[in-house]
Amino acid sequence: MxxxxxxxxxxxxxxxxxxxxxxxxxxxxxxxxxxxxxxxxxxxxxxxxxxxxxxxxxxxxxxxxxxxxxxxxxxxxxxxxxxxxxxxxxxxxxxxxxxxxxxxxxxxxxxxxxxxxxxxxxxPEHDMAIKLANKLISSSILESIELRNDIVVSELKLTSKIAGKTVLEADLRKKYKLNIIALEHDGKATIDITPELVLNENDKIVVVGKRLDVKRFEGFLIED
Structure with a gap:
């Protein structure tokens, strides 16, 4: 062996x-x-x-x-x-x-x-159940991974509510205590998240933060 x-x-x-x-x-x-x-x-x-x-x-x-x-x-x-x-x-x-x-x-x-x-x-069964539930009940959260202490890494699809704003203007860190760690635009992904980076409708972003804060931001994205 x-x-x-x-x-x-x-x-x-x-x-x-x-x-x-x-x-x-x-x-x-x-x-x-x-x-x-x-x-x-x-x-x-x-x-x-x-x-x-x-x-x-x-x-x-x-x-x-x-x-x-x-x-x-x-x-x-x-x-x-x-x-x-x-x-x-x-x-x-x-x-x-x-x-x-x-x-x-x-x-x-x-x-x-x-x-x-x-x-x-x-x-495994618990984690897969949560992943499926997130897909069933959420129109903005695409994927979500649960870490310890109620911290999650989530991928969200941006809506018109935030379109045209820069990362600095959106200020997710101050408003929702979330950090953007990656962004995908037109099929191209980047982890170079600068304050001047413009967020567009249908962009996908990956954020890390508390589960409830992610849900608050998701609620903002999908509210009328």
Missing amino acids: FKNKLVIEFGVIGLGRFGFALAKALADAGKEVLVLDGNESKIKAIRNYTDNAFVVKSLNRETLEEAGIQNCHTVIVCIGESIDVSILTTLNVINMGVPRVISKATSYEHGQILEKLGAEVIY
Whole structure:
């Protein structure tokens, strides 16, 4: 396996639907990924995308070390069905000194335990539900990613309410506590957001700020 390799970019433990999709996406992007699962048929399937996939019958520390998981820069623990296995595996990986450990949680309580161990926590079903809800209920928010502490990164489509104004004149930082970090105009994107940059109807902007502040700005864009 990869016991003696110096650095592996990503490790994925668990090949449920989320873990399989994640491992495939990383491999398709040309990233080096080490994949571990106890199901031989799932490992055989993921080997269509990466050769670095191995069947492990146990996820104890000795087995993980033999596989080389300690050499990964980032490990994603994608175990959701067995909470106890998820927690113990996360603890083992963290104690092995992996710089970044991300763990899938199936409930808030599960996530709390993982966070206390020192892992970053993701809630795939919850996050996808929020993303879908944003698309269903919002005519201006195109995409939204939730960070911690109620902070979001959102892409919005500008309306005539703000057309013709410069970034300085719109003054989203003062009025809505939002920072513009990217803009797309006529299919061309830029992150060079200057005070003189003119905002146009149908431009797409990416802002970062509190969720409620994003909603306030969205309300301004779509109000009559």
